[in-house]
Amino acid sequence: MAVIEVSGLTKRFGPVLAVDDLSFGVQGGTVTAFLGPNGAGKTTTLRMLLGLVTPAAGSATINGRPYRELPGRRHQVGAVLEASGIHPGRTARNHLRVRAATGRISPARVDAVLNLVDLTHAANRRAGDLSLGMRQRLSLAAAMLADPEVLILDEPANGLDPEGVRWLRELLRGLAKDGRTVLVSSHLLAEVAQTADSVVILDRGRLITHSSLDDLMAGTAGVVQVRTPRPGQLRAALAADGAQPRVMAADRLEVSGSTAERVGTLAAELSIPLFEIVAQATDLEDMFFKLTAATAGQEAPK
Amino acid sequence: MITAIRAELLKIRTTRLAAAMLALTAGLNGLVAVITAARAGSGGAYTVPALDTTPGLRTVLTSGGFGLILAAVFGAIVASSEFRHKTATDTYLDEPNRLRVLTAKAAAAAAGGLVFGLAGTAVTTGTGLAFATARGYGLALPAATIARDAAGVIVASGLLAAIGAGVGSLIRNQIGAVIAIFVWGFGIEQILGGLSRPAAAYLPYTAAATLAGARGGEGMPQVPSGLSPLPPGVVAALLAGAGILIAAIAAITTVQRDIT
Numbered sequence: 001m002a003v004i005e006v007s008g009l010t011k012r013f014g015p016v017l018a019v020d021d022l023s024f025g026v027q028g029g030t031v032t033a034f035l036g037p038n039g040a041g042k043t044t045t046l047r048m049l050l051g052l053v054t055p056a057a058g059s060a061t062i063n064g065r066p067y068r069e070l071p072g073r074r075h076q077v078g079a080v081l082e083a084s085g086i087h088p089g090r091t092a093r094n095h096l097r098v099r100a101a102t103g104r105i106s107p108a109r110v111d112a113v114l115n116l117v118d119l120t121h122a123a124n125r126r127a128g129d130l131s132l133g134m135r136q137r138l139s140l141a142a143a144m145l146a147d148p149e150v151l152i153l154d155e156p157a158n159g160l161d162p163e164g165v166r167w168l169r170e171l172l173r174g175l176a177k178d179g180r181t182v183l184v185s186s187h188l189l190a191e192v193a194q195t196a197d198s199v200v201i202l203d204r205g206r207l208i209t210h211s212s213l214d215d216l217m218a219g220t221a222g223v224v225q226v227r228t229p230r231p232g233q234l235r236a237a238l239a240a241d242g243a244q245p246r247v248m249a250a251d252r253l254e255v256s257g258s259t260a261e262r263v264g265t266l267a268a269e270l271s272i273p274l275f276e277i278v279a280q281a282t283d284l285e286d287m288f289f290k291l292t293a294a295t296a297g298q299e300a301p302k
Numbered sequence: 303m304i305t306a307i308r309a310e311l312l313k314i315r316t317t318r319l320a321a322a323m324l325a326l327t328a329g330l331n332g333l334v335a336v337i338t339a340a341r342a343g344s345g346g347a348y349t350v351p352a353l354d355t356t357p358g359l360r361t362v363l364t365s366g367g368f369g370l371i372l373a374a375v376f377g378a379i380v381a382s383s384e385f386r387h388k389t390a391t392d393t394y395l396d397e398p399n400r401l402r403v404l405t406a407k408a409a410a411a412a413a414g415g416l417v418f419g420l421a422g423t424a425v426t427t428g429t430g431l432a433f434a435t436a437r438g439y440g441l442a443l444p445a446a447t448i449a450r451d452a453a454g455v456i457v458a459s460g461l462l463a464a465i466g467a468g469v470g471s472l473i474r475n476q477i478g479a480v481i482a483i484f485v486w487g488f489g490i491e492q493i494l495g496g497l498s499r500p501a502a503a504y505l506p507y508t509a510a511a512t513l514a515g516a517r518g519g520e521g522m523p524q525v526p527s528g529l530s531p532l533p534p535g536v537v538a539a540l541l542a543g544a545g546i547l548i549a550a551i552a553a554i555t556t557v558q559r560d561i562t
Contacts, residue, residue, distance in 0.1 A: 044562075047561070047562065051394075052391060052560065052561040053561065054560060068398040073398075074395075081391050081395070085388030086387070086389065089319070090316050091316070094316035097312060097316065098309065098313050101308060101309035102306075102397055103395075103396040103397075142392070
């Protein structure tokens, strides 16, 4: 059974249909990337999932119940939502003490989570004096206070520098290894692609795709670039092998529907010399843009 | 509920707002009390009778009107701060029962208000009695009256802070909520009180001032002269009722709104 279940979720803000009949499930023990351009409806969906925004239709449950009805909810679910603030006058440690108190969590965990996000040195600094990245980490620490099994993170990489993004990736990887269920939203696929097991892509409030990362990668299988003095002969052989080769220049072929290994083996069997063979990296980002731009009825960004 | 109130009290204790406003309350009350007491009986403009008269001493002892309005402002800031600093999201994630959060906030603000009242009345009563003693006057008011008025300041301050918290939850915009309290206390109530004496006694800020011992034409705020104050129990019930009414309006409107 899915740990997070979203079914027919719909929300309208005035004339804007923010979320349109959205359904997907998140399996336990997986990291699911919740992707879409800014304004796609990700934050609204997560806020409905967490009982902060009332849906016009549909339902969203965690462990089989709406968030508001979860017993000991903070022990089951930790969340960091975009644009949620920290009182600037409160120290990092006091912020966590307050979150422990409001969430009915033992304050004994405060120092442990400060250590987890590497903020022990800044424990007594006021939140207003912390960098954006440090505040993001403090928010993550608050979400981890009760050591929850399910984590819902809305754009956690926003405001992080490259080092911070790497730190976040490692944290997500660690959480996944612990068997936790993580739903993490982002408008940048690259931020989460390395850690996600599956991907839910949303655009203009509608589900574009929900698949495992492997399936998405297969769908965007890359091409093999080959440089050979006998392109015509290689092209015929590859076509007979079921691949789709295209002659790009006098000595260049671009092959899709095959692999570098297969192209190389075939060339060796026919004694066709190869000067260069490159398997072009799968471009997930490009796929993401194409998927979302298709619904927007516009050209994919180059 | 106790857990929720404790959490709200921790929020108050972990910022500098409460300490700063407490200092402001004590400072303003002290300033008004010292100036009023020093000039009492001098016969100049805007002076009160000498401290060996009942009106003179009473005016100094009840010069804590600023403290009362600041208690309401404190409550409004405590409640609206959740929206100003965008901490409402996390608060409602931790406790989705919004009515419980609102009630806990009002209770915590009331507790803070009691402390404000205690500090305010300690300053004004201390100042009044110190000046009277220094001038060799006897007590122009019975000790029981002084004690009852001091208790009135404390109770009124706590209840006004709870009302302020309701206003802050309802209006959400911090500056808007604070302005609304000043406009109500120093503007609307003064106008309404001027229009109808009997009705004035039922207006929250004026009623709170009478609970704190202010009488017609004396004290701060200026309670309309000729006003007959309601019995203390009725005033306390009136203020509590006003607090519950505002909280109820907030609960069925603002509080049910989406937290975005």
